[in-house]
Amino acid sequence: MARIxxxxxxxxGNAAFVGTPSGGVLIDAGVSAKRLRDALSRAGIPEAAxxxxxxxxxxxxHVSGLRVFCRQTGIPVYAEPKTRENLFSCHYVEPDADVRTLTEPVTLCGMTLTPFATSxxxxxxxxYRITMPDGQSCAVCTDLGFVPDSVKDALRGCRLVLLEANYDEQMLRCGPYPDYLKRRISSDSGHLSNVQCGELARFLVQNGTVHLVLGHLSEHNNTPETALRTVTEALHGYVCGQDYLLDAAMPEDGRMIAF
Ligand SMILES: [Zn+2]
Ligand SMILES: [Zn+2]
Structure with missing residues (x-):
């Protein structure tokens, strides 16, 4: 059974493991290598997996733990061309790290990972959309300022989606951030609000998604309760006759979710 x-x-900090304890991949490594290693261990995932x-x-x-974790393990990294350049130039990886250029879907452990552009x-x-050996798909979709049709197409039919619900509009407006940061977060190249997330959630549930996990919540401009309430309201009345699960990922989330 597929697991995330x-x-x-x-x-x-962000990192998710997709696969089984016998083999899978990490999406991002945005915490220290030690915290990542401890989390994998607690989840029963050997590093060799x-x-x-x-x-x-x-x-x-998304990448703060990459340099040390890769140096210690030698696990290959996959990144799109310009991201790959920046990983080296910003020293997020060692100069001799095994960082492979991602230009098309890659199959590892029977899973096919297809990148899709975000703003x-x-x-x-x-x-990333990840198609498992049994044909089911999941996706990780965070850090985007708006949802173009290309993102909807990339996510269509995924059984499970880890989807960004970064901020509540009122909390951001009234919160402690300086104006330039508020503008950046709410811009088309910032993050998804709970309302934007709700609109996409409605599309997804109408197109085959049965489990939505809200993620990348801002610690200053959101709460799990607020995000879940807004997305639930967006779905209520528009999604009839379909069963779905909706929950929020915790900053440190020890769960295994089968899909
Ligand atoms: Zn982020
Ligand atoms: Zn980001």
């Missing part, structure tokens, strides 16, 4: 382990999901690390983009909450304030960013 959210491990870490917040503005402070990690066959690759797929990077979404070069922000530190975010960096040189190149992506989410």
């Amino acid at each position: 382990y959210p491990l870490f999901s917040s503005s402070r 990690v066959q690759g690390i797929f990077v979404t983009h070069d922000h530190s909450d 975010h304030d960096t040189v190149q960013s992506c989410g």
Whole structure:
């Protein structure tokens, strides 16, 4: 059975394992190597099971643990071309690290990982759709300022989606961040609000998704209760006759979710 382990999901650090304890991949490594190793151990995933690390983009909450973890384990990294360049130039990896250029879908451990472009304030960013050996798909889709049709197409039919619900609009507006940061977060190359997440959630549940896990919640501008309430309201009344599960990933999430 296909599994996803959210491990870490917040503005402070992101990493998810997809696969089984006998083989799978990490999406991002945005916490220290020690914390990542401890989380894998607690989840019962041996390090040897990690066959690759797929990077979404070069922000530190997604790659801060990469350099040490890769140096210690030699696990190959996969990144899109401009992200790969930045991983080296910003010293997120050692100069001799095994970082492979991602230009098309890659199959590892029987899973096919297909990157899709996201709109975010960096040189190149992506989410991943992951198709498992049994044909079921899941996706990791965070760090995007808006949802173009290309993202909807990439996610269509995924059974499970780890989906960004970064901020509540009112909490951001009234919160402690300086104006320039508020503008950045809410821009088309920032993060998804709970309302934007709800609109996408409605599309997904109408197109085959049965489990939505809200992720990358801001610790200052959101709470799990607020995000879940907004997305539930977006789904209520529009999604009839379909069963779905909706929950929120914790910043440190020890769960295994089968799909
Ligand atoms: Zn980012
Ligand atoms: Zn992020």
